Every structure is written in structure tokens, then in C-alpha cells.
Amino acid sequence: MIQADKTLFTMTNFHKQQKNNFTMLPKTPTGITGLDEITGGGLPKGRPSLICGEAGCGKTLMSLEFIIRGAMEFHEPGVFMAFEEKAEELTQNVASLGFDLNKLQQEKLVKIDHVHIDRSEIEETGEYDLEGLFIRLGYAIDSIGAKRVVLDTLENLFSGLSDTAILRAELRRLFNFLKEKGVTAIITGEKGDGSSLTRQGLEEYVSDCVILLDHRVINQISTRRLRVVKYRGSQHGTNEYPFLIDEEGISVLPVTSLKLEKEVSSERVSSGIAALDDMLGGKGFFKGSSVLVSGTAGTGKTSIAAYFANETCSQGKKCLYFAFEESPKQIVRNMKSINVDLQKHIDKGSLQFFASRPTLYGLEMHLVAMYKMIHKFKPDAVVLDPITNLITVGSVSEVKSMLVRLIDFLQEMQITVMFTALSLNTIVSEQTDEGVSSLVDAWLLVRDIEYNGERNRGMYIMKSRGMKHSNQVREFIITDKGLDLVEVYLGPEGVLTGSAREAQKLREKTGVALRDFAVSRKDKEIMRKRKMLESKISTLQAEFESTEEELNKIYFEEQLKEEIIEKNRAEMTNLRKGAIDAENQIRSKK
Amino acid sequence: MEEEAINYELRLYVAGKTAKSVAALANLKKYCEEHLKGQYVIEVIDLLVQPQLAEGDQIFAIPTLVRKVPEPIRKIIGDLSNEEKVLVGLNIRPR
Numbered sequence: 001m002i003q004a005d006k007t008l009f010t011m012t013n014f015h016k017q018q019k020n021n022f023t024m025l026p027k028t029p030t031g032i033t034g035l036d037e038i039t040g041g042g043l044p045k046g047r048p049s050l051i052c053g054e055a056g057c058g059k060t061l062m063s064l065e066f067i068i069r070g071a072m073e074f075h076e077p078g079v080f081m082a083f084e085e086k087a088e089e090l091t092q093n094v095a096s097l098g099f100d101l102n103k104l105q106q107e108k109l110v111k112i113d114h115v116h117i118d119r120s121e122i123e124e125t126g127e128y129d130l131e132g133l134f135i136r137l138g139y140a141i142d143s144i145g146a147k148r149v150v151l152d153t154l155e156n157l158f159s160g161l162s163d164t165a166i167l168r169a170e171l172r173r174l175f176n177f178l179k180e181k182g183v184t185a186i187i188t189g190e191k192g193d194g195s196s197l198t199r200q201g202l203e204e205y206v207s208d209c210v211i212l213l214d215h216r217v218i219n220q221i222s223t224r225r226l227r228v229v230k231y232r233g234s235q236h237g238t239n240e241y242p243f244l245i246d247e248e249g250i251s252v253l254p255v256t257s258l259k260l261e262k263e264v265s266s267e268r269v270s271s272g273i274a275a276l277d278d279m280l281g282g283k284g285f286f287k288g289s290s291v292l293v294s295g296t297a298g299t300g301k302t303s304i305a306a307y308f309a310n311e312t313c314s315q316g317k318k319c320l321y322f323a324f325e326e327s328p329k330q331i332v333r334n335m336k337s338i339n340v341d342l343q344k345h346i347d348k349g350s351l352q353f354f355a356s357r358p359t360l361y362g363l364e365m366h367l368v369a370m371y372k373m374i375h376k377f378k379p380d381a382v383v384l385d386p387i388t389n390l391i392t393v394g395s396v397s398e399v400k401s402m403l404v405r406l407i408d409f410l411q412e413m414q415i416t417v418m419f420t421a422l423s424l425n426t427i428v429s430e431q432t433d434e435g436v437s438s439l440v441d442a443w444l445l446v447r448d449i450e451y452n453g454e455r456n457r458g459m460y461i462m463k464s465r466g467m468k469h470s471n472q473v474r475e476f477i478i479t480d481k482g483l484d485l486v487e488v489y490l491g492p493e494g495v496l497t498g499s500a501r502e503a504q505k506l507r508e509k510t511g512v513a514l515r516d517f518a519v520s521r522k523d524k525e526i527m528r529k530r531k532m533l534e535s536k537i538s539t540l541q542a543e544f545e546s547t548e549e550e551l552n553k554i555y556f557e558e559q560l561k562e563e564i565i566e567k568n569r570a571e572m573t574n575l576r577k578g579a580i581d582a583e584n585q586i587r588s589k590k
Numbered sequence: 591m592e593e594e595a596i597n598y599e600l601r602l603y604v605a606g607k608t609a610k611s612v613a614a615l616a617n618l619k620k621y622c623e624e625h626l627k628g629q630y631v632i633e634v635i636d637l638l639v640q641p642q643l644a645e646g647d648q649i650f651a652i653p654t655l656v657r658k659v660p661e662p663i664r665k666i667i668g669d670l671s672n673e674e675k676v677l678v679g680l681n682i683r684p685r
Contacts, residue, residue: 121665123664123676125670131605135605
């Protein structure tokens with residue numbers, strides 16, 4: 001009770017903030033995934049709502065889930081008045097969804113009252129009214145203090161009783177009775193012929209909220225859809241929303257929140273292939289971005305995806321792998337051949353496979369299923385392999401719109417997603433069939449390069465928003481050691497790949513060897529020349545030295561001669577000194 | 591007469607003393623006296639007093655006459671104003 005009040009309180013509070021409206025319509029949350037979002041909080045509190053649709057569209061289950069979730073999640077007891085199925089049948093029906101109706105009944109949270117109407121047992125004579133039903137319902141409500149009531153399917157009264165005038169009058173009284181009781185009620189009704197929503201025109205009586213369920217088969221694939229036809233006094237989603245009935249009950253997917261207001265991250269995540277990360281500015285993809293890997297058959301798209309998944313898990317993050325073509329075991333086995341062990345990640349619980357045939361159900365159902373899986377597993381990365389197969393269950397525009405919503409949803413959750421797509425013709429058009437190439441943030445193209453009698457894989461980055469990326473074609477090699485990207489040989493003869501590239505490499509190697517040899521021969525020649533030159537130089541130097549010595553010898557002789565002459569002259573002068581001195585003395589006296 | 595004993599157990603469900611309920615009870619008594627004298631019991635159940643009994647006999651309309659015995663159970667709803675229908679419904683051959 002307390003919890004329920006709290007939820008309601010916060011909900012109304014929220015609405016008050018949204019609009020400055022003082023008397024917002026109070027709502028009762030259904031607890032059904034997605035439905036409360038579409039209706040802006042749930043069904044109108046204390047009023048009857050109508051759920052209508054064809055046979056087998058899920059009316060009973062939806063209303064029963066409303067009661068069960070009310071009892072289990074919001075602590076609001078509920079009465080389920082069944083005009084069609086017996087209590088045991090209902091219990092069995094929801095047991096497969098993991099709900100224990102018997103236990104809830106024992107805990108006095110749910111009361112199931114089966115109203116058995118069999119025309120063959122009943123004779124009508126004279127005036128009557130449905131007071132008995134009212135008393136029963138009133139008693140059931142009071143006995144457990146019910147806040148929620150379901151009448152499924154009220155129209156059975158019409159098949160059991162013939163006086164429709166009385167029935168109509170009584171129905172009006174019934175709805176007033178329900179309102180007086182203050183219970184939130186669901187009335188289910190079978191879809192009538194033509195434009196009327198229900199066979200007996202129940203929508204005349206229920207004016208507050210009408211939900212139409214639909215079960216359509218298009219191209220042999222059925223899709224359940226839900227639409228809020230009217231909701232008086234409240235805003236609501238008006239589209240048709242697909243919904244899914246699975247082992248957890250009903251989930252409706254409000255899928256069109258295309259506001260483009262999501263958060264972005266500049267964090268990078270590795271692709272798992274070091275050489276590819278190098279091409280993407282050295283760091284890999286942006287976290288929360290969408291990556292498309294497209295290519296023709298057998299170009300290694302799945303291998304790239306598996307590498308990415310492996311890398312994500314190796315970093316301790318979680319990855320969810322949606323396989324539409326191969327079974328998980330097949331993928332695990334095949335990836336072992338390129339040295340990727342996915343099994344250990346599966347065992348650790350960081351990698352989860354979700355394999356389903358595209359034709360299993362409609363596109364919208366796939367989306368709902370993925371949405372649910374992602375919500376449950378909360379992965380850091382998601383792989384869809386391949387999206388091409390989805391085309392078998394929908395038209396191109398449908399697939400595109402589905403993927404838009406998926407990408408939108410994933411970006412909101414900051415989950416990196418990798419799609420693989422098969423492109424049918426690489427030469428004429430590089431557009432993928434799904435037309436998603438404009439939506440994705442990064443687009444890797446793997447393609448066959450056919451040359452010289454062999455096919456090789458080439459990879460290049462068509463686009464990568466918001467980062468510097470290589471414009472080169474790399475050769476994409478798959479070996480038993482793993483994936484690698486090799487630079488293709490860009491020579492005078494064009495782009496060479498595969499064995500042609502290897503041959504070219506060998507040729508280059510030979511060339512180098514020859515050149516090396518030539519170079520070393522030249523070097524020796526030079527050495528020899530130098531030696532010759534050096535020896536010549538030393539001879540010349542020796543010659544020069546001897547000439548110099550010769551010349552120096554003459555010079556010394558000359559000097560010696562001069563010295564001797566000078567010496568002789570001085571002696572001579574000394575000898576004649578007396579006379580010259582006397583003469584000098586006379587001159588100085590004067 | 592003795593060997594017939596109680597062959598008919600009838601239960602009339604009403605909700606308070608409404609005109610329809612009163613009429614139904616009066617009609618029922620009249621037919622029974624006429625055709626089943628001495629071999630019937632009528633039990634009147636007022637659902638306003640005992641609402642929990644409505645579920646057991648699958649009552650949704652008021653007034654409802656239920657023939658508990660003899661089997662199979664038959665139900666007649668309404669104020670029982672049409673004698674022939676009541677007799678046919680109860681499977682009583684008019685004498």
C-alpha cells in the first residue's frame with residue numbers, strides 16, 4: 001500500500017511539474033512494461049477502461065497481468081471476474097509466465113470469480129436484473145479490499161441472455177457501480193464487425209480510456225500491436241505500438257522517441273584489431289557509436305564482429321551478440337579457427353548470444369525482444385549479425401525505421417553497436433540494402449578485390465564521424481592466428497594484393513640484394529683507388545722531401561759561406577782597428 | 591402420494607424485497623402448490639444478507655430460481671410470470 005501510494009505520489013508530482021495543472025487525472029500504474037509510458041502513468045484511477053480486440057490478441061492476458069502486477073508490485077488487491085475461462089484455466093495460463101495465481105489467491109491479493117453462463121441451462125421468464133452480479137462483484141471487492149477489477153469478457157452476458165434491453169440498462173448501471181466503488185477497472189470486449197470497436201458497443205459505456213489490441217499477419221508473420229484509441233483527460237501516445245507476449249508477460253515498446261538529444265561520449269573503444277584501430281586515429285571507435293561493417297559474402301564480417309565482441313569481453317565489459325544467421329555454437333566453433341575463443345567469455349557470463357531466425361516473428365517483435373534483452377543484460381556493446389536477414393520479414397523502409405529506433409535506443413544507453421550487413425553488389429552501388437549507412441557513425445567496408453586470378457579481401461573506412469581516419473585500402477587477412485590488416489602494395493602497376501603483393505615484395509627483395517652487392521663492389525673499388533692514390537701521394541711526398549733537403553742544403557751552404565765571410569771581414573777590421581780608432585779620436589775631439 | 595416424498599428442491603435467489611422478487615416468490619409458490627403439492631421445498635436466499643452464496647450457484651441475475659434436485663441443475667431467471675416457461679424449465683409435466 002505504502003509503496004503504491006509513494007509511486008502514485010511521485011508520479012502525480014512529476015506531472016504537476018510538467019504542466020501547471022492542479023487537478024491532474026490520477027492514474028493507476030499497470031506494471032506492464034511500456035504501457036505505463038505510453039499512457040503517461042497508467043490507466044485512469046477509479047474508472048473503467050476498455051481493452052478491445054479480436055480473439056487471441058491478448059486481452060485476457062493483459063487484463064490478468066494488470067491484476068497480478070497490481071497485487072505483486074503495487075500491493076493493490078484485485079478481482080478478476082472471468083466470464084470465459086475458469087479459475088484453474090487462468091491459473092494454468094499464467095503459470096507459464098511465472099505467476100502463481102493460487103498463492104496470490106490464498107494471500108487474499110487476488111480473487112478470481114468465474115461467472116458461468118450457459119444458455120442451455122437458463123430459462124428467462126419475465127423481468128429480471130443483474131443485481132446478482134453486482135452483489136457478487138461487490139462482495140468480491142469488499143472481501144479482499146480490491147482496488148482493481150477486471151471483467152473478462154463482459155460481452156458473454158449477451159450470448160447467455162437474450163433480453164438485450166435489460167442488459168444494456170444493466171451495463172450502464174454496472175459502470176456506475178464500478179465508479180462508485182472507486183476501483184480501477186478493465187473491461188475487455190471482442191472486436192465487432194466493421195468500424196465498431198466491440199461487438200456490443202461497450203465503448204459507449206466506457207468513455208475514459210479505450211485501448212485497442214490488434215493481431216495482424218503480414219507476409220505470414222504476425223505482429224501484435226497496441227493503440228490507445230482514447231484517453232480522456234490525459235496525453236497519450238497515439239501510435240500503434242508493437243507488443244510482445246513472452247515468458248515474462250506482456251511488454252509494449254514505446255519506440256519512437258526520435259528527439260536526437262542524447263548524450264555523447266568521447267571515450268574510445270577498441271575494435272580488437274590493432275591495425276584497424278590505427279586506421280581509426282589509433283584508438284578505435286567512439287563509445288556509444290554505431291558501426292556498420294558491410295561487404296559481400298564471405299568477406300569476414302562475422303569475424304570482425306566476433307573480434308569486437310572478444311575485445312569487449314576481454315576488457316571486462318559485457319557484450320550481447322544477436323545472431324540472425326548462425327547458431328551460437330556455430331559461431332563459437334568457427335571463430336576458434338581464427339584463434340578467437342568466445343566460449344570462455346560465455347562461461348564467464350560476459351558474452352551472451354541471442355540467436356533467432358528473422359522469420360520467427362515480425363520486425364517490431366525483434367525490436368521488442370532486443371530491447372528487452374538489452375534492458376536485462378545491460379551490455380556495453382551489442383552486435384547484430386547480420387541485419388540483412390531482417391529484410392526477409394519487412395520492407396526496406398520498415399527495416400530502416402526499426403534500425404533507426406534501435407540505434408537511437410542504444411545511443412541513449414551509451415552502448416556501442418556493430419551491425420554487419422551483406423551488400424549484394426559491390427561494383428554498382430556501395431549502399432547497403434537497409435539504407436542504414438547514413439545513420440551509422442562509422443562504416444567499414446570489406447570487399448573482394450579480384451585480380452590476377454584470385455580474390456582477396458580489402459578493407460577501407462567509408463566514413464568515421466568525428467575522428468581522423470585513414471583513407472587507404474588495406475588488405476584484410478584472415479589467418480589461423482587471427483585477423484590482420486596489411487598495407488596493400490601501391491606500385492606503378494596499381495594496387496596489388498594477395499600473392500601479387502607477395503611476388504612484388506620478393507621482387508623488391510631481390511632488387512635490394514643486387515643493389516647491395518653492387519654497392520659493396522663499388523666500395524672496394526674506391527678503397528683500392530684510395531690506396532693507390534695514397535701510395536702515390538707518399539712517393540711524391542718523399543720526392544718533395546728530398547728536393548726540399550737539396551734546396552735547403554744550398555741554402556745552408558750559402559748561409560755558412562756568408563757567415564764565414566762576415567767573420568773574416570770582422571777580423572780584417574780588427575786588424576785595421578788602430579788607424580781607424582785614431583782617426584775617430586781626432587774627429588771626436590774637434 | 592407418500593412414495594413421491596420430496597422430489598424438488600428449489601432455491602430462489604433474491605436481493606431484498608423488490609417488486610420482481612416478491613412477484614417471483616408468489617408465482618413460484620402458486621405453481622408449486624398447483625403441480626408439485628407436497629413434493630417440494632423452496633429455500634429463499636436474500637443475497638443482500640448472504641452475498642457469499644451468489645458464487646456457488648453461479649448467480650448473476652435476480653431473481654433466479656435454481657432447481658437443485660432433481661439433477662441436472664436448471665436455472666430460471668426473471669419474475670416467473672410465464673407459467674408455461676417455468677414448468678418447462680423445471681421439467682414439470684403439468685398434470
